C-alpha cells in the first residue's frame with residue numbers, strides 16, 4: 001500500500017500510541033478531588049505544558065477540544081459572539097474563501113442565523129493571503145468582530161505570513177484566528193512570535209489521535225463558549241478531559257515539532273522528486289499552489305509534503321479510483337459531500353477555472369513516506385492519466 | 399470480468415453486487431448521485447437519492463470488501479431524464495423516466511465511463527434475465543423490469559449484467575437477510591426518484607406553470623370542464639378529470655393537444671384502440687424482418703397483448719393489436735416481446751408510441 005494522503009490523516013507515532021495505551025489503563029477524572037483525580041489532572045497539565053512549549057504559547061492559553069473542527073467553530077463563533085456582545089457595531093467577519101469548511105461553514109452559519117456579515121479576502125494565485133489584502137478588507141476595523149486566515153492550506157499547501165497578518169489586524173484592533181491544523185509540525189509555528197490571538201491545531205495530522213485538538217486562546221482574547229457544563233478549560237470548553245487522548249496529542253506534537261526540520265527536508269525532497277517525475281511522464285501537468293521552493297517569512301512557503309496537481313482532460317475522481325486500484329492512496333483534495341467530489345473551492349478561490357479544479361489530485365507525503373512510495377506513483381501515473389483522459393471530463397461525447 | 403456494480407442503496411442492487419462478487423468478478427461498487435439537491439435522510443419510499451441511501455450502499459460494499467465510489471451524474475440526469483420528463487409532459491405525452499435513465503444514464507453515461515476506465519460491464523439489480531445477449535422477463539413476473547430495459551441496444555446489453563433475473567424478489571430479500579445486510583428489509587422504491595414528495599402533478603405545475611384550457615367531450619364537442627394544465631393528464635386516465643357531464647357514464651382521456659391546451663375525453667367505447675403508430679424502433683439484437691407477429695406491452699405495469707408488426711414506410715412501426723386496449727398514451731414505450739413460457743418472454747425491441755387509433759370495425 002502506498003499511502004500518500006497524510007494531509008487527511010497520518011499514522012500515529014509509536015510513542016504516542018504507547019503513552020496513550022498506558023494512560024487508558026488508569027482511572028481518574030481530572031476534575032475529581034481525590035488522589036486518582038489529582039493524578040489524572042497532573043498528567044493533563046503536564047501535557048498542556050508540553051504543548052504550550054511546542055507551540056510557543058503559555059499553558060493557560062492551551063484549551064483542549066475535540067479536534068480541529070471544534071476549535072475552528074469555537075474560535076470563529078465564540079470570538080464573534082463575544083466581540084459583538086461587547087460592541088453591537090461589530091458584525092463583520094473577515095475570512096479567506098480558501099479556508100477549511102470548519103471555518104467557512106461556521107462563518108456561513110453566523111451569516112444565516114446570527115446577523116453576521118462576511119468580507120471575503122482576496123486570495124493570491126498561490127492560495128495565500130497577503131497583509132495588504134487583509135488591511136484592505138479590515139478598513140478601520142471598527143465594525144469587525146473577528147478575522148480568520150489559515151496558516152497553511154490543506155489542499156494546495158500555501159503558507160501565509162501570520163505574523164504580518166496579525167500585525168495588520170492588531171493595528172486596527174481586530175483579533176486574528178488562524179487554523180494551523182496543517183502547519184504545526186510542518187512549518188515553524190510560534191504563537192507568541194506570530195502574535196495571533198487564537199490558533200487551531202489537531203492531533204491526527206501530526207501523529208497523534210483523532211478527536212483531540214487544541215484551541216490556543218490568548219489570555220486577553222474574549223470567546224463565548226459553545227459547550228456549557230462543568231466549567232473546564234477556562235470555562236470556555238466544558239467537558240471531562242480525555243486524558244489519554246491529551247497525552248497522545250502532547251507526545252505526538254512534541255515529537256513532531258522537534259523532528260520538523262530534518263523531516264521537512266526529507267519529505268520535501270521526496271515531494272520534489274515526485275513532482276519532477278510526474279512532469280516527466282505527463283508533460284502538461286500543472287502544479288497548483290506556490291512554487292515548490294517558495295519562501296514565506298524566511299520559512300517554507302509551501303507545505304513540504306504537499307503536491308497538488310491538475311491533469312488537463314482527466315477527472316480527479318477517475319484518477320483517484322485508478323490509483324486506488326493500483327494500491328496508491330491519495331485525494332482529490334476537495335471537500336466531499338457524502339463522497340461526491342466537487343471542484344475544489346480552494347482552487348476556485350485562487351482563480352483557477354472549474355475544469356482545472358475538477359482535474360486535480362493531491363498527493364500529501366508525511367513521516368512514513370519513502371522513495372518506494374514515489375516510485376510506485378511514477379510507475380503507474382502515465383498509463384493512469386492516459387486512461388482517465390479516455391474517460392474524459394464527463395463531457396458528453398457528441 | 400472487471401465490473402462496476404451500480405449500487406443505489408436498495409436491496410436489489412446490494413444482492414446483485416454480492417452475487418457478482420461470488421461469481422468471481424472483480425467488482426467495484428459505484429453509487430450514482432443523481433439529485434442536485436441531496437437530502438440527508440430518505441423520505442418515504444424514494445429509495446436512491448439521499449445521502450442515507452449512499453451510506454447504505456457504502457455499508458454493503460464494505461461488507462463485500464469491494465472498492466466503493468460515488469459518481470456524480472446529477473447534471474446528466476437533470477438534462478437527460480428530468481428535463482426530458484418535463485418536456486414530454488409539456489408536449490402532451492407521457493414519458494417513462496426509469497426507461498430514459500437506463501437508456502441515457504446507467505447504460506450510456508455510466509457504461510461509457512466504466513468502459514473507458516477499463517471495466518467490461520455494469521451490474522445492476524434489475525429484475526430481468528440476460529444470457530447470450532437475449533433479454534428476457536424475470537422469473538418473478540410481478541417484479542419483472544424488462545419493460546424499462548427494452549430500450550437497450552445489443553451494444554448496451556453486451557455491457558450489462560443482471561444477476562437477479564432468475565430469482566424472485568422474496569429470494570433476493572432472503573439472500574440479503576442471510577448476509578445480514580441492513581437493507582434486507584428496506585422498502586421497495588416505487589415512486590419517481592426525483593419527485594421527493596410523490597406529487598407528480600405538483601412537480602410539473604412548478605416546472606411548467608399553470609396553463610388552463612378546456613376539457614371537451616369527444617361525442618358532443620361541448621366543453622365539460624376546465625383544467626389548469628394539460629400536463630396533469632395522461633391518455634386513458636379516468637379519475638380526477640374534474641368534469642360534469644349530463645350522464646353517469648365514466649369518461650376517459652382520449653387525447654391531449656398541448657397547443658390549444660385541449661384535453662379530449664370520451665366514454666369507454668371510444669377509449670379503446672387497436673392500431674398503434676410509433677417512432678423509430680430500437681432493437682435488442684438483430685433487426686427482425688418485417689412484418690412479424692409479437693406481443694406488445696404498452697406501459698410499465700400492463701399485460702402484453704398479441705399484435706402484428708409492420709413498417710409505416712417512414713422509419714416507424716405500425717402495431718396492429720389483436721385485442722382492443724385502453725390507455726395507450728403517446729410517449730410511452732411499446733415494448734415488443736417474443737412469448738416464451740419456458741425461458742421467459744424475450745424482448746425484441748421497442749418504439750415510442752406516437753399515436754393510437756381504432757380501426758374501422760369489421761362488419
Ligand SMILES: Cc1ncc(COP(=O)(O)O)c(C=O)c1O
Pocket residue numbers: 007008066067068069070072100102150152153154179181182202203204211213
Ligand atoms: C485545515 C484544516 N482545518 C480543520 C480540519 C479539521 O480537523 P479535525 O479533523 O481534527 O476536525 C482539517 C482536517 O480535516 C484541516 O485540514
